[in-house]
Amino acid sequence: MRQNVSQKMTVAVLGASGATGRQVVSTARRRGHKVIALVRRPGTFETGEALWLDVTNASALAGALAGADVVISALGGAGKGPTTVCTDGIRSAVTAMRSAGVTRLIAVSAHGVLETHDKSLYSRAVWAGVADRMRDKETMEPLITVSGLEWTIVRPPALSDHDAAGDHRTGVDLPIRLWSSIGRAGLAAFLVDEAESPRYVRAHPRITR
Structure with a gap:
């Protein structure tokens, strides 16, 4: 359950125009926070946009992050084919955050990477389906853990677009099954929860319904 937060924050959202990113933007705004929505195309949101045309451009991102209290990364690569969007974006974000003096980073990764890339049915299934995106997450995570930032790497299972209604569970050792999933709205709520009241x-942390 979210704690009562009286102090409002400035939340920068990477990947703001994606399916999860849009949910993060709307959730943070609904709770009264100022949002800096990093987008590649202008006009995605009515207010609060900052253009970040090239995810490898750390200097452009640093300027956009001025005044941010926390960065939430909902970056994701292309649906098919090799991608390095998460890795390139986080590499830039770490550099930009240091330049802007922002220390708190919450990033969406995926269950099934690194030490959770095991022989479980879930891990085997997700790697069979979206291996390129999982590789991108695997090369992204070490950039975060050695960054010196106050980071949280969230590892959800399969994402869906069902409503946020219903409880979700979180934990660093939470069992993830072949059928495990979390709605994007529920994930977004947890990301903003973690920004407001850090627990991890x-x-x-893992999260599932």
Whole structure:
């Protein structure tokens, strides 16, 4: 359950125009926070946009992050084919955050990477389906853990667009099954919860319905 937060924040959202990013933007705004929505195309949101045309451009991102209290990364690569969007974007974000003096980073990764890339049915299924995106997450995560930032890497299972209604569970050792999933709205709520009331600093929480 979200704690009562009286102090409003400035939340920068990477990947703001994606399916999860849009949910993060709307959730943070609904709770009264100022949002800096990083987008590649102008006009995605009515207010609060900052253009970030090239995810490898750390200097452009640093300027946009001025005044931010927390960065939430909902970056995601292309649906098919090799991608390095998450890795390139986080590499830039770490540099930009240092330049802007922002220390708190919450990033969406995926269950099934690194030490959770095991022989479980879930891991085997997700790697069979979206291996390129999982590789991108695997090369992204170490950039975060050695960054010196106050990071949280969230590892959800399969994402869906069902409503946020219903309870979700979180934990660093939460069992993830072949059928496990979380709605994007529920994930977004957890990301903003963690920004407001940190519980998993320098940890890899999992989340599922």
